[in-house]
Amino acid sequence: MDIPRAPVNKKRRRTLYALGGVAGLVIVTVALSRLKPAAPSVDRATLVIDTVKQGAMVRDVRGPGSLTPESPTFISAVTSGRVDRVYLRPGAKVQPNTVLLEMSNPDVELQALSADQQVSAAEAALVTLHTSLDNQRLTQEGVVAQARLAFLDAERNAMAAESLAQRGLIASFDLSKARDQVGVARSQVDIEQRRLAVIAGSVDSQITLQKAQIEKLRAISRFQQGRIASMHVTAGAAGVLQDLNLEAGQWVQAGQQLAEVVEPSRLKAVLRIAETQAAEVAPLQEAAIDTRNGIVPGHVVRMDPSAQNGTVAVDVAFDGPLPQGSRSDLSVEGTITIERLANVTYVGRPAYGQSNSTVGLFKLVEGGRYAVRANVQLGRTSVNSVEVLSGLKPGDVVVLSDMSRYDAVDRVKLD
Numbered sequence: 001m002d003i004p005r006a007p008v009n010k011k012r013r014r015t016l017y018a019l020g021g022v023a024g025l026v027i028v029t030v031a032l033s034r035l036k037p038a039a040p041s042v043d044r045a046t047l048v049i050d051t052v053k054q055g056a057m058v059r060d061v062r063g064p065g066s067l068t069p070e071s072p073t074f075i076s077a078v079t080s081g082r083v084d085r086v087y088l089r090p091g092a093k094v095q096p097n098t099v100l101l102e103m104s105n106p107d108v109e110l111q112a113l114s115a116d117q118q119v120s121a122a123e124a125a126l127v128t129l130h131t132s133l134d135n136q137r138l139t140q141e142g143v144v145a146q147a148r149l150a151f152l153d154a155e156r157n158a159m160a161a162e163s164l165a166q167r168g169l170i171a172s173f174d175l176s177k178a179r180d181q182v183g184v185a186r187s188q189v190d191i192e193q194r195r196l197a198v199i200a201g202s203v204d205s206q207i208t209l210q211k212a213q214i215e216k217l218r219a220i221s222r223f224q225q226g227r228i229a230s231m232h233v234t235a236g237a238a239g240v241l242q243d244l245n246l247e248a249g250q251w252v253q254a255g256q257q258l259a260e261v262v263e264p265s266r267l268k269a270v271l272r273i274a275e276t277q278a279a280e281v282a283p284l285q286e287a288a289i290d291t292r293n294g295i296v297p298g299h300v301v302r303m304d305p306s307a308q309n310g311t312v313a314v315d316v317a318f319d320g321p322l323p324q325g326s327r328s329d330l331s332v333e334g335t336i337t338i339e340r341l342a343n344v345t346y347v348g349r350p351a352y353g354q355s356n357s358t359v360g361l362f363k364l365v366e367g368g369r370y371a372v373r374a375n376v377q378l379g380r381t382s383v384n385s386v387e388v389l390s391g392l393k394p395g396d397v398v399v400l401s402d403m404s405r406y407d408a409v410d411r412v413k414l415d
Contacts, residue, residue: 039370039413040406047414048401049364050348054394057346059338059382061281063311065271067291067330069262070317073237076257078230081105083250090244094235100244100259103231103252112224119221122214129210133203140196147192151185158182239263242328262328269298269316271334278303278312286337287316291330294323300336335383344379345388351402355381362412364397371399373410 081103088100161178164170235241243260252258269289273281287298297319304313316334353359357378362371376398379387392398406412 039411040409041413041415042371042406044414046401047399048348048351049397050400052345052347052388052392052394052396052398054345055343057341057344057382057385057387059341059380060335061273061277061338062333062335062383063271063273063277063314064331064333065269065289065314065316067267067322067326067328067332068270069242069328070266070268071263072242073235073239073261074257075100075233075236075259075261077103077233077252077254079105079108079227080252080254081108081231083246083248083252085248086244086246088241088244090241092241093239094241094261095238096234096236098235100233100235100241101246103233105231108224108227108231112221112228115217115221115224119214119217122210122217126207126210126214129206133199133206136199137196137203140192140199144189144192144196147185147189151182151189154178154181154185233258235259235261237261237263240327264327265322267322267326267328268301268318269332269334271314271316271332271336272311273314273336275307275310275312278307278314280338281312281314281336288335288337289316289318290333290335291323291326292332293325296320296322298334338382341380341387345392345394346385347388347392347398348400349381349384349386350398350400352404353378353386355379355386358391360407361392362399362403362406363392364399364414368397369414371412371414374398 082105084102084104086101088094088098094100158178158181161170161175165172165175239261240263241259242262244258246252246258269287271287281300281303283300283302285300287300289296289298298316299319300314301317302315306312314334314336316336350359350361355378359376359378360373361376363374364371374391376391377389379389381387403412
Protein backbone atom coordinates (compact mmCIF):
# COMPACT_ATOMS: atom_id res chain seq x y z
CA MET A 1 0.00 0.00 0.00
CA ASP A 2 1.12 3.55 -0.53
CA ILE A 3 2.84 5.27 2.34
CA PRO A 4 1.93 8.90 2.63
CA ARG A 5 4.94 11.30 2.57
CA ALA A 6 5.28 14.73 4.03
CA PRO A 7 5.38 17.47 1.40
CA VAL A 8 8.86 18.92 0.60
CA ASN A 9 9.52 22.53 1.66
CA LYS A 10 10.54 24.09 -1.72
CA LYS A 11 11.42 27.43 -0.16
CA ARG A 12 14.02 25.86 2.09
CA ARG A 13 15.57 24.06 -0.87
CA ARG A 14 15.94 27.25 -2.82
CA THR A 15 17.65 28.89 0.16
CA LEU A 16 20.17 26.08 0.47
CA TYR A 17 20.95 26.20 -3.24
CA ALA A 18 21.51 29.98 -3.04
CA LEU A 19 23.82 29.65 -0.02
CA GLY A 20 25.81 26.93 -1.76
CA GLY A 21 26.21 29.04 -4.87
CA VAL A 22 27.43 32.04 -2.88
CA ALA A 23 29.90 29.88 -0.96
CA GLY A 24 31.26 28.43 -4.20
CA LEU A 25 31.60 31.88 -5.72
CA VAL A 26 33.54 33.09 -2.68
CA ILE A 27 35.85 30.07 -2.83
CA VAL A 28 36.54 30.59 -6.56
CA THR A 29 37.15 34.32 -6.05
CA VAL A 30 39.62 33.68 -3.23
CA ALA A 31 41.40 31.05 -5.27
CA LEU A 32 41.68 33.30 -8.30
CA SER A 33 42.96 36.18 -6.20
CA ARG A 34 45.77 34.02 -4.90
CA LEU A 35 46.95 33.01 -8.39
CA LYS A 36 49.97 34.95 -9.82
CA PRO A 37 49.37 36.89 -13.04
CA ALA A 38 50.55 35.18 -16.17
CA ALA A 39 54.13 36.23 -17.25
CA PRO A 40 54.12 38.37 -20.41
CA SER A 41 55.69 36.76 -23.45
CA VAL A 42 58.77 38.15 -25.19
CA ASP A 43 60.11 37.07 -28.56
CA ARG A 44 63.55 35.59 -27.89
CA ALA A 45 64.72 36.48 -31.39
CA THR A 46 64.43 40.20 -30.61
CA LEU A 47 66.62 40.02 -27.49
CA VAL A 48 70.37 40.36 -27.01
CA ILE A 49 71.46 37.66 -24.57
CA ASP A 50 74.90 37.13 -23.04
CA THR A 51 76.58 34.85 -20.53
CA VAL A 52 78.38 36.15 -17.45
CA LYS A 53 82.10 35.33 -17.64
CA GLN A 54 85.07 35.27 -15.29
CA GLY A 55 88.51 36.29 -16.50
CA ALA A 56 90.44 39.13 -18.15
CA MET A 57 88.47 42.16 -19.27
CA VAL A 58 89.78 44.97 -21.47
CA ARG A 59 88.41 48.43 -20.77
CA ASP A 60 88.34 50.66 -23.81
CA VAL A 61 86.54 53.63 -25.33
CA ARG A 62 85.53 54.13 -28.92
CA GLY A 63 84.79 57.06 -31.14
CA PRO A 64 84.61 58.14 -34.78
CA GLY A 65 87.19 60.40 -36.36
CA SER A 66 89.17 61.18 -39.48
CA LEU A 67 92.71 61.09 -40.79
CA THR A 68 94.51 64.43 -40.57
CA PRO A 69 98.00 65.46 -41.78
CA GLU A 70 100.58 65.63 -39.00
CA SER A 71 102.32 68.74 -40.36
CA PRO A 72 100.55 70.19 -43.41
CA THR A 73 102.26 72.94 -45.38
CA PHE A 74 100.04 75.97 -45.80
CA ILE A 75 101.03 78.32 -48.62
CA SER A 76 99.92 81.92 -48.16
CA ALA A 77 100.22 84.96 -50.39
CA VAL A 78 103.18 87.13 -49.43
CA THR A 79 101.72 90.04 -51.36
CA SER A 80 98.42 90.81 -52.99
CA GLY A 81 98.13 90.20 -56.69
CA ARG A 82 96.16 88.77 -59.59
CA VAL A 83 96.28 85.09 -60.45
CA ASP A 84 97.64 84.81 -64.01
CA ARG A 85 97.85 81.04 -64.35
CA VAL A 86 97.11 77.90 -62.30
CA TYR A 87 99.29 74.93 -63.21
CA LEU A 88 98.08 72.16 -60.88
CA ARG A 89 94.92 71.03 -59.13
CA PRO A 90 94.32 69.18 -55.81
CA GLY A 91 95.51 65.59 -55.89
CA ALA A 92 98.68 66.24 -57.87
CA LYS A 93 102.00 65.05 -56.49
CA VAL A 94 104.46 67.91 -55.99
CA GLN A 95 108.07 68.59 -55.03
CA PRO A 96 109.34 71.60 -53.03
CA ASN A 97 110.19 73.58 -56.19
CA THR A 98 107.07 72.66 -58.15
CA VAL A 99 105.33 75.83 -59.39
CA LEU A 100 101.64 75.79 -58.50
CA LEU A 101 100.51 79.13 -59.91
CA GLU A 102 101.76 82.51 -61.07
CA MET A 103 100.61 85.95 -59.93
CA SER A 104 101.37 89.52 -60.95
CA ASN A 105 101.18 92.97 -59.37
CA PRO A 106 102.58 96.05 -61.21
CA ASP A 107 102.75 98.06 -57.99
CA VAL A 108 105.06 95.48 -56.42
CA GLU A 109 107.31 95.50 -59.47
CA LEU A 110 107.45 99.31 -59.36
CA GLN A 111 108.36 99.27 -55.68
CA ALA A 112 111.16 96.79 -56.44
CA LEU A 113 112.56 99.09 -59.16
CA SER A 114 112.39 102.03 -56.77
CA ALA A 115 114.27 100.05 -54.12
CA ASP A 116 116.99 99.15 -56.66
CA GLN A 117 117.26 102.81 -57.63
CA GLN A 118 117.74 103.83 -54.00
CA VAL A 119 120.53 101.27 -53.63
CA SER A 120 122.30 102.66 -56.72
CA ALA A 121 121.95 106.21 -55.42
CA ALA A 122 123.38 105.23 -52.04
CA GLU A 123 126.33 103.48 -53.69
CA ALA A 124 127.00 106.59 -55.77
CA ALA A 125 126.83 108.69 -52.62
CA LEU A 126 129.42 106.41 -51.05
CA VAL A 127 131.82 107.05 -53.94
CA THR A 128 131.24 110.80 -53.63
CA LEU A 129 131.81 110.63 -49.90
CA HIS A 130 135.11 108.81 -50.44
CA THR A 131 136.25 111.55 -52.84
CA SER A 132 135.15 114.38 -50.60
CA LEU A 133 136.84 112.92 -47.53
CA ASP A 134 140.06 112.32 -49.45
CA ASN A 135 140.04 115.93 -50.65
CA GLN A 136 139.46 117.21 -47.12
CA ARG A 137 142.34 115.11 -45.83
CA LEU A 138 144.70 116.24 -48.57
CA THR A 139 143.75 119.90 -48.08
CA GLN A 140 144.38 119.65 -44.34
CA GLU A 141 147.71 117.94 -44.92
CA GLY A 142 148.70 120.97 -47.06
CA VAL A 143 147.60 123.33 -44.27
CA VAL A 144 149.73 121.36 -41.78
CA ALA A 145 152.73 121.60 -44.16
CA GLN A 146 152.30 125.36 -44.45
CA ALA A 147 152.03 125.73 -40.68
CA ARG A 148 155.18 123.68 -40.18
CA LEU A 149 157.02 125.86 -42.73
CA ALA A 150 155.91 129.02 -40.90
CA PHE A 151 157.10 127.46 -37.65
CA LEU A 152 160.54 126.73 -39.11
CA ASP A 153 160.81 130.30 -40.47
CA ALA A 154 159.90 131.68 -37.05
CA GLU A 155 162.61 129.53 -35.43
CA ARG A 156 165.24 130.76 -37.92
CA ASN A 157 164.21 134.38 -37.37
CA ALA A 158 164.43 133.92 -33.60
CA MET A 159 167.92 132.41 -33.90
CA ALA A 160 169.05 135.34 -36.06
CA ALA A 161 167.58 137.80 -33.56
CA GLU A 162 169.41 136.07 -30.73
CA SER A 163 172.68 136.39 -32.62
CA LEU A 164 172.12 140.07 -33.37
CA ALA A 165 171.04 140.80 -29.81
CA GLN A 166 174.33 139.34 -28.51
CA ARG A 167 176.19 141.85 -30.63
CA GLY A 168 173.87 144.67 -29.70
CA LEU A 169 172.59 145.08 -33.24
CA ILE A 170 168.84 144.60 -32.45
CA ALA A 171 166.55 146.03 -29.88
CA SER A 172 165.20 143.83 -27.11
CA PHE A 173 161.67 144.51 -28.36
CA ASP A 174 162.42 142.89 -31.70
CA LEU A 175 164.04 139.92 -29.94
CA SER A 176 160.93 139.34 -27.84
CA LYS A 177 158.71 139.59 -30.91
CA ALA A 178 160.77 136.99 -32.74
CA ARG A 179 160.52 134.64 -29.80
CA ASP A 180 156.71 135.15 -29.60
CA GLN A 181 156.32 134.34 -33.28
CA VAL A 182 158.03 130.98 -32.66
CA GLY A 183 155.43 130.10 -29.98
CA VAL A 184 152.51 131.16 -32.18
CA ALA A 185 153.85 129.15 -35.11
CA ARG A 186 154.32 126.07 -32.89
CA SER A 187 150.71 126.35 -31.61
CA GLN A 188 149.41 126.71 -35.16
CA VAL A 189 151.22 123.53 -36.18
CA ASP A 190 149.64 121.65 -33.24
CA ILE A 191 146.15 122.94 -34.08
CA GLU A 192 146.38 121.99 -37.74
CA GLN A 193 147.76 118.56 -36.88
CA ARG A 194 144.86 117.90 -34.49
CA ARG A 195 142.42 119.04 -37.17
CA LEU A 196 144.04 116.59 -39.58
CA ALA A 197 143.66 113.82 -37.00
CA VAL A 198 139.94 114.64 -36.58
CA ILE A 199 139.39 114.53 -40.33
CA ALA A 200 141.28 111.23 -40.62
CA GLY A 201 139.35 109.73 -37.68
CA SER A 202 135.92 110.69 -39.06
CA VAL A 203 136.59 109.09 -42.43
CA ASP A 204 136.03 105.52 -41.21
CA SER A 205 132.86 106.36 -39.25
CA GLN A 206 131.30 108.27 -42.16
CA ILE A 207 132.15 105.47 -44.55
CA THR A 208 130.75 102.88 -42.12
CA LEU A 209 127.49 104.80 -41.72
CA GLN A 210 127.06 105.11 -45.46
CA LYS A 211 127.78 101.42 -45.98
CA ALA A 212 125.21 100.54 -43.28
CA GLN A 213 122.68 102.68 -45.10
CA ILE A 214 123.48 100.85 -48.31
CA GLU A 215 122.99 97.46 -46.60
CA LYS A 216 119.57 98.57 -45.31
CA LEU A 217 118.55 99.66 -48.76
CA ARG A 218 119.85 96.40 -50.21
CA ALA A 219 117.77 94.48 -47.65
CA ILE A 220 114.71 96.44 -48.73
CA SER A 221 115.56 95.68 -52.32
CA ARG A 222 115.95 91.96 -51.57
CA PHE A 223 112.60 92.01 -49.79
CA GLN A 224 110.95 93.62 -52.78
CA GLN A 225 112.60 91.11 -55.09
CA GLY A 226 111.36 88.36 -52.77
CA ARG A 227 107.83 89.70 -53.12
CA ILE A 228 108.17 89.44 -56.87
CA ALA A 229 109.61 85.93 -56.60
CA SER A 230 106.79 84.89 -54.21
CA MET A 231 104.28 85.51 -56.98
CA HIS A 232 105.72 82.39 -58.62
CA VAL A 233 104.07 80.20 -55.99
CA THR A 234 105.86 76.90 -55.33
CA ALA A 235 104.81 73.91 -53.21
CA GLY A 236 107.58 74.30 -50.64
CA ALA A 237 107.37 70.63 -49.61
CA ALA A 238 107.11 67.19 -51.19
CA GLY A 239 103.70 65.56 -51.02
CA VAL A 240 100.22 65.83 -52.48
CA LEU A 241 98.43 69.05 -53.27
CA GLN A 242 95.50 69.04 -50.85
CA ASP A 243 93.82 72.36 -51.55
CA LEU A 244 94.04 74.96 -54.33
CA ASN A 245 90.75 76.63 -55.22
CA LEU A 246 91.83 79.62 -57.31
CA GLU A 247 91.10 80.58 -60.89
CA ALA A 248 92.98 82.74 -63.40
CA GLY A 249 92.04 86.40 -63.06
CA GLN A 250 91.12 86.13 -59.38
CA TRP A 251 92.59 88.76 -57.04
CA VAL A 252 94.08 87.58 -53.77
CA GLN A 253 95.06 89.58 -50.72
CA ALA A 254 98.34 89.41 -48.82
CA GLY A 255 98.15 86.67 -46.20
CA GLN A 256 95.37 84.77 -47.96
CA GLN A 257 95.83 81.00 -48.05
CA LEU A 258 96.59 79.84 -51.57
CA ALA A 259 97.18 76.12 -51.24
CA GLU A 260 97.88 73.26 -48.85
CA VAL A 261 100.37 70.43 -49.33
CA VAL A 262 100.33 67.26 -47.22
CA GLU A 263 102.49 64.16 -46.99
CA PRO A 264 100.21 61.09 -47.36
CA SER A 265 102.61 58.96 -45.33
CA ARG A 266 102.49 61.34 -42.35
CA LEU A 267 98.90 61.18 -41.18
CA LYS A 268 97.36 60.94 -37.73
CA ALA A 269 93.89 60.00 -36.55
CA VAL A 270 91.79 62.57 -34.71
CA LEU A 271 89.05 60.78 -32.76
CA ARG A 272 85.97 62.37 -31.20
CA ILE A 273 85.52 60.64 -27.82
CA ALA A 274 82.42 61.33 -25.73
CA GLU A 275 83.31 63.68 -22.89
CA THR A 276 81.87 61.22 -20.34
CA GLN A 277 84.37 58.57 -21.51
CA ALA A 278 87.38 60.80 -22.17
CA ALA A 279 88.22 61.39 -18.50
CA GLU A 280 90.46 58.31 -18.33
CA VAL A 281 92.15 58.73 -21.72
CA ALA A 282 95.86 59.58 -21.35
CA PRO A 283 98.91 59.87 -23.63
CA LEU A 284 100.74 56.67 -24.67
CA GLN A 285 97.62 54.49 -24.26
CA GLU A 286 97.26 51.85 -26.97
CA ALA A 287 94.78 52.44 -29.76
CA ALA A 288 93.47 50.61 -32.83
CA ILE A 289 92.24 52.59 -35.83
CA ASP A 290 89.78 51.00 -38.27
CA THR A 291 90.35 52.61 -41.68
CA ARG A 292 87.63 50.44 -43.33
CA ASN A 293 90.53 48.87 -45.22
CA GLY A 294 92.38 47.43 -42.25
CA ILE A 295 93.09 48.06 -38.58
CA VAL A 296 96.30 49.94 -37.76
CA PRO A 297 97.80 50.06 -34.23
CA GLY A 298 98.71 53.38 -32.68
CA HIS A 299 98.98 55.30 -29.43
CA VAL A 300 97.49 58.46 -27.96
CA VAL A 301 99.74 61.53 -28.32
CA ARG A 302 97.49 64.45 -27.38
CA MET A 303 94.09 65.38 -26.00
CA ASP A 304 92.23 68.60 -26.70
CA PRO A 305 91.97 70.59 -23.44
CA SER A 306 88.37 71.59 -24.21
CA ALA A 307 85.22 69.73 -25.25
CA GLN A 308 83.11 70.62 -28.26
CA ASN A 309 79.58 69.39 -28.87
CA GLY A 310 79.91 66.83 -26.10
CA THR A 311 83.13 65.25 -27.42
CA VAL A 312 86.86 65.62 -26.86
CA ALA A 313 89.36 65.47 -29.75
CA VAL A 314 92.08 62.85 -29.21
CA ASP A 315 95.14 62.63 -31.51
CA VAL A 316 96.44 59.14 -32.25
CA ALA A 317 99.82 58.49 -33.91
CA PHE A 318 100.20 55.34 -35.97
CA ASP A 319 102.68 52.62 -35.02
CA GLY A 320 102.45 50.86 -38.36
CA PRO A 321 102.06 51.63 -42.08
CA LEU A 322 98.70 52.79 -43.32
CA PRO A 323 96.74 50.65 -45.79
CA GLN A 324 96.76 51.47 -49.47
CA GLY A 325 94.35 54.25 -50.29
CA SER A 326 94.57 56.07 -46.96
CA ARG A 327 94.30 59.81 -47.39
CA SER A 328 93.56 62.99 -45.52
CA ASP A 329 89.98 63.46 -44.20
CA LEU A 330 89.24 59.73 -44.54
CA SER A 331 86.59 58.70 -42.00
CA VAL A 332 87.84 56.17 -39.44
CA GLU A 333 86.77 54.65 -36.14
CA GLY A 334 89.18 54.19 -33.26
CA THR A 335 89.28 52.18 -30.04
CA ILE A 336 91.53 53.28 -27.16
CA THR A 337 92.51 50.77 -24.47
CA ILE A 338 92.14 52.30 -21.00
CA GLU A 339 93.29 49.37 -18.87
CA ARG A 340 93.35 45.57 -18.69
CA LEU A 341 91.62 43.90 -15.71
CA ALA A 342 93.16 40.54 -14.82
CA ASN A 343 90.43 38.50 -13.09
CA VAL A 344 86.95 39.96 -12.85
CA THR A 345 83.35 38.92 -13.40
CA TYR A 346 81.92 40.65 -16.43
CA VAL A 347 79.17 40.52 -19.01
CA GLY A 348 78.22 42.33 -22.17
CA ARG A 349 77.26 45.92 -21.64
CA PRO A 350 73.46 46.29 -21.23
CA ALA A 351 71.43 48.85 -23.12
CA TYR A 352 71.08 50.95 -19.96
CA GLY A 353 73.04 51.45 -16.76
CA GLN A 354 76.14 53.49 -16.02
CA SER A 355 79.35 52.45 -14.28
CA ASN A 356 79.18 51.98 -10.52
CA SER A 357 75.37 51.74 -10.49
CA THR A 358 72.69 49.15 -9.68
CA VAL A 359 70.31 48.03 -12.44
CA GLY A 360 67.66 45.39 -12.89
CA LEU A 361 68.58 42.71 -15.43
CA PHE A 362 66.48 39.74 -16.46
CA LYS A 363 68.26 36.45 -15.77
CA LEU A 364 67.21 33.32 -17.66
CA VAL A 365 65.80 30.46 -15.52
CA GLU A 366 64.08 27.12 -16.04
CA GLY A 367 66.16 26.18 -19.00
CA GLY A 368 65.76 29.55 -20.64
CA ARG A 369 61.95 29.39 -20.84
CA TYR A 370 61.55 32.27 -18.40
CA ALA A 371 63.58 35.26 -17.20
CA VAL A 372 63.37 36.84 -13.76
CA ARG A 373 64.55 40.24 -12.65
CA ALA A 374 67.80 40.42 -10.66
CA ASN A 375 69.34 43.50 -9.06
CA VAL A 376 72.90 43.72 -10.39
CA GLN A 377 75.59 46.05 -9.13
CA LEU A 378 77.80 47.20 -12.01
CA GLY A 379 81.40 48.32 -11.70
CA ARG A 380 83.79 49.62 -14.35
CA THR A 381 82.53 49.76 -17.92
CA SER A 382 84.02 49.33 -21.36
CA VAL A 383 82.67 49.73 -24.88
CA ASN A 384 81.13 46.24 -25.09
CA SER A 385 81.38 44.89 -21.54
CA VAL A 386 80.84 45.86 -17.92
CA GLU A 387 82.22 44.56 -14.64
CA VAL A 388 79.73 42.75 -12.36
CA LEU A 389 80.27 43.37 -8.66
CA SER A 390 77.23 41.48 -7.29
CA GLY A 391 73.88 40.04 -8.30
CA LEU A 392 75.23 37.62 -10.93
CA LYS A 393 77.74 34.81 -11.04
CA PRO A 394 79.77 33.30 -13.89
CA GLY A 395 77.59 31.14 -16.09
CA ASP A 396 74.39 33.14 -15.60
CA VAL A 397 72.63 34.11 -18.79
CA VAL A 398 71.08 37.59 -18.86
CA VAL A 399 69.14 39.78 -21.26
CA LEU A 400 71.08 42.89 -22.34
CA SER A 401 68.32 44.46 -24.40
CA ASP A 402 66.22 47.38 -23.20
CA MET A 403 63.48 45.83 -21.04
CA SER A 404 62.08 49.07 -19.62
CA ARG A 405 58.62 48.24 -21.04
CA TYR A 406 58.49 45.37 -18.53
CA ASP A 407 59.36 47.43 -15.46
CA ALA A 408 56.01 46.48 -13.91
CA VAL A 409 56.78 42.74 -13.87
CA ASP A 410 59.59 40.65 -12.43
CA ARG A 411 59.12 37.62 -14.68
CA VAL A 412 58.74 37.20 -18.43
CA LYS A 413 58.28 34.21 -20.69
CA LEU A 414 60.62 33.75 -23.64
CA ASP A 415 59.00 32.39 -26.80
